[in-house]
Amino acid sequence: MDFRTTFLAGLLAASVVLPATAQEPVKIGMITTLSGPAGYLGQDIRDGFQLAIEEEGGKLGGVPVELIVEDDSLKPGNGRQIADRLLNNEGVKLFTGIVFSNVAGATVPDIVDGGAFYVSANAAPSNFAGKECHENYFVVSWQNDSLHESAGQNASNLGYKTAFVLAPNYQAGKDAISGFKRFFKGEIVGEVYTRLDQTDFAAEMAQIRDADPEVVFQFHPGGLGIAFLRQYQQAGLLDTVPMVVAEPSMDAVILNAVGDAAKGVNVSSHWNSDFENSANQAFVAAWNKAYDRPLTYYGSQGYDAARAIAAALKATDGSIDDADAFRDAMREAAFDSVRGDFAFGSNQHPIQDWFALKVVEGEDGKPILKTTGTVLEKHGDAYASQCSY
Amino acid sequence: MTLFLEQVLNGLQFGVMLFLMAAGLTLIFGIMGIINLAHGAIYMIGAYAGTYVAMETGVYYAGIPAALAAAALTGAAMEFLVVRRLYKRDHLDQVLATFALILISNQVITLIFGRQPLFVAMPEALSGSVELLPGVFYPSYRLAIIAVGLLVALGLYLIINRTRIGMLVRAGSTNRDMVRALGVDIRMLYTVVFGLGALLAGLAGYMAGPILAVQVGMGEQILITTFVVVVIGGVGSIRGAFFASIIIGVFDTMLRAYLPGLLRQVMVGPEADALGAGLSSMGIYLLMALVLLVRPKGLFPAHS
Numbered sequence: 001m002d003f004r005t006t007f008l009a010g011l012l013a014a015s016v017v018l019p020a021t022a023q024e025p026v027k028i029g030m031i032t033t034l035s036g037p038a039g040y041l042g043q044d045i046r047d048g049f050q051l052a053i054e055e056e057g058g059k060l061g062g063v064p065v066e067l068i069v070e071d072d073s074l075k076p077g078n079g080r081q082i083a084d085r086l087l088n089n090e091g092v093k094l095f096t097g098i099v100f101s102n103v104a105g106a107t108v109p110d111i112v113d114g115g116a117f118y119v120s121a122n123a124a125p126s127n128f129a130g131k132e133c134h135e136n137y138f139v140v141s142w143q144n145d146s147l148h149e150s151a152g153q154n155a156s157n158l159g160y161k162t163a164f165v166l167a168p169n170y171q172a173g174k175d176a177i178s179g180f181k182r183f184f185k186g187e188i189v190g191e192v193y194t195r196l197d198q199t200d201f202a203a204e205m206a207q208i209r210d211a212d213p214e215v216v217f218q219f220h221p222g223g224l225g226i227a228f229l230r231q232y233q234q235a236g237l238l239d240t241v242p243m244v245v246a247e248p249s250m251d252a253v254i255l256n257a258v259g260d261a262a263k264g265v266n267v268s269s270h271w272n273s274d275f276e277n278s279a280n281q282a283f284v285a286a287w288n289k290a291y292d293r294p295l296t297y298y299g300s301q302g303y304d305a306a307r308a309i310a311a312a313l314k315a316t317d318g319s320i321d322d323a324d325a326f327r328d329a330m331r332e333a334a335f336d337s338v339r340g341d342f343a344f345g346s347n348q349h350p351i352q353d354w355f356a357l358k359v360v361e362g363e364d365g366k367p368i369l370k371t372t373g374t375v376l377e378k379h380g381d382a383y384a385s386q387c388s389y
Numbered sequence: 390m391t392l393f394l395e396q397v398l399n400g401l402q403f404g405v406m407l408f409l410m411a412a413g414l415t416l417i418f419g420i421m422g423i424i425n426l427a428h429g430a431i432y433m434i435g436a437y438a439g440t441y442v443a444m445e446t447g448v449y450y451a452g453i454p455a456a457l458a459a460a461a462l463t464g465a466a467m468e469f470l471v472v473r474r475l476y477k478r479d480h481l482d483q484v485l486a487t488f489a490l491i492l493i494s495n496q497v498i499t500l501i502f503g504r505q506p507l508f509v510a511m512p513e514a515l516s517g518s519v520e521l522l523p524g525v526f527y528p529s530y531r532l533a534i535i536a537v538g539l540l541v542a543l544g545l546y547l548i549i550n551r552t553r554i555g556m557l558v559r560a561g562s563t564n565r566d567m568v569r570a571l572g573v574d575i576r577m578l579y580t581v582v583f584g585l586g587a588l589l590a591g592l593a594g595y596m597a598g599p600i601l602a603v604q605v606g607m608g609e610q611i612l613i614t615t616f617v618v619v620v621i622g623g624v625g626s627i628r629g630a631f632f633a634s635i636i637i638g639v640f641d642t643m644l645r646a647y648l649p650g651l652l653r654q655v656m657v658g659p660e661a662d663a664l665g666a667g668l669s670s671m672g673i674y675l676l677m678a679l680v681l682l683v684r685p686k687g688l689f690p691a692h693s
Contacts (some may be wrong), residue, residue: 019472023562035495036606039504159599169666192649193666197610199601202399202531203646223506226602234528236518257602291431293505 025064030097031079037223039098042088043201045121048302050099061314076106087114093320096305101125101172112136121305125171129349130383138330139349140305143381144172146244148179150268150354150375155215155244161186164213169193176219189213193212199227205235216241221248233261240282252294262367267357271300271339272371279336300338301314307324346379347387391525396646400614404529405538409593411630413586419562419625421579424483427490427566429608435460435591436603440509449512461584461589511599530693534596541632579675580659617673623679623687637673642670
């Protein structure tokens with residue numbers, strides 16, 4: 001028997017064995033961004049989610065699950081097509097994973113209108129938190145604005161009076177700037193929208209230098225953030241104008257890539273790898289054992305999303321068909337989040353604490369994110385009051 | 390005024406990067422009649438190979454030959470294995486095949502290097518800023534890019550206009566069939582042109598490394614703008630590619646820098662910013678449409 005037949009026989013055996021398990025596994029559709037510069041975001045969400053499943057040996061909340069992972073390539077149209085296919089052909093009733101708000105905007109309405117559930121592990125655009133909220137739509141991560149509200153509060157706490165703000169020209173970018181402004185008490189001296197596919201920020205650096213603000217706030221997730229920070233340092237701005245960002249602009253991967261250029265940057269976050277609660281310590285240890293790469297907060301959100309689902313599946317004994325029962329179980333949020341305290345607000349978005357982090361030199365000389373204090377406590381979002389089911 | 394000067398330099402720097410990409414693309418399209426979407430993949434492969442070697446050795450300059458070699462080898466392999474079979478096919482087949490090359494190279498790079506972007510530090514001597522005029526500081530690395538780009542442009546000009554191979558290239562882009570009829574080894578010429586284009590793309594990719602993030606998909610980001618340059622400049626014309634690159638580079642930078650400010654004079658703040666950002670990302674395409682209206686063959690058509 002050559003290698004190929006062995007392989008085929010193995011596949012065949014696996015496919016015969018699978019349906020023989022006692023309970024039909026619950027299908028979970030994960031639509032996420034795995035390709036392109038932002039591919040690591042989706043990869044970490046997927047692997048964090050997968051880690052929670054593996055900890056239970058292929059189950060969530062004691063219920064066997066089957067995770068179907070699909071790449072949306074950061075294209076809203078793709079996300080929508082995948083959702084339609086999984087929903088109508090595969091009978092998937094539970095979705096998660098979308099990284100970007102523009103993909104979520106095109107995809108989530110079809111999912112929840114089709115009677116399925118969506119549990120967000122990242123994107124949470126403002127419209128879905130307010131007027132267009134849906135009872136089958138849960139967010140485990142944060143509402144987009146909250147990330148940046150915490151940054152605005154952080155900048156105010158640090159005593160800055162004038163700020164220059166930059167974000168890409170798409171829904172989450174606009175949410176970022178409005179969120180920052182809502183909690184920043186100083187004056188905005190410049191506001192620039194960059195392109196979502198932009199990698200050269202030289203023109204923006206010149207504008208920042210010209211405006212001479214006390215602090216710069218910028219929101220550039222993934223590869224954009226690496227390019228932005230490096231060019232910020234190369235333009236000589238890092239030494240003269242301090243920077244305040246929310247966690248998407250300074251995750252562990254960006255930190256690794258930017259290196260020393262990141263030292264001194266102020267970050268606000270809902271989670272950090274140095275949190276001392278036991279759920280987090282177990283998670284960090286499990287991640288470092290399973291994967292040989294830095295743990296980002298995306299990983300933590302994938303993990304938390306899986307555990308939130310696990311808690312609900314456990315309560316309903318693995319049934320999603322009774323949507324009301326599953327929804328009630330989800331709302332309980334009966335799991336130990338790696339971020340500490342966690343509850344769902346009235347619009348099924350998180351109510352949680354926000355922390356100030358700072359990039360400092362670690363023990364091995366490499367820059368790390370260190371938690372320095374609390375920025376906001378039991379913070380919900382600004383849109384909850386507009387939401388009614 | 391100093392801000393304006395800085396923005397012009399930024400535009401120039403973006404322009405010469407575009408030129409390094411567009412020079413190869415326009416020759417390949419003009420002479421071989423191939424729409425080569427995989428040009429962006431070569432840019433990425435050059436960046437990865439150079440950055441990898443620079444990371445391993447710790448010497449920035451060691452990455453340059455590596456990037457050039459990897460790009461030229463990839464280019465030659467692509468030409469030999471895939472593109473050579475496409476000369477007689479129509480453009481749709483070419484687009485499909487070279488698009489497949491993009492997907493394949495993105496996946497191969499992901500398999501080898503993972504999805505995490507790579508990091509290469511710029512050479513120590515170029516990491517600071519230079520004071521060009523009193524009060525006008527500009528990063529030396531970007532100045533170096535401008536210098537290299539202009540040198541390459543000069544070199545290409547000399548090769549194309551003063552050498553025998555350049556004569557064949559010019560002849561090829563004007564009338565391919567006649568060159569073949571005169572007994573020139575057109576296959577050889579194709580390989581040379583493709584290799585040269587790949588070399589320039591690899592150089593551009595590696596030079597972009599310390600500024601941008603070296604990551605999967607970086608080629609596609611610059612490729613679309615490069616096509617705009619090729620169309621505006623006139624397909625097959627190096628001179629056209631050069632002027633169109635500079636025009637697009639400066640035009641795009643200026644729009645990004647000044648349009649929101651101008652709009653703010655006549656509208657409310659946030660709306661002006663959003664509209665300005667939207668218009669400035671459309672700007673180069675509008676410019677392309679305008680140029681095509683007035684001069685359908687581009688600014689400097691090779692087949693005039």
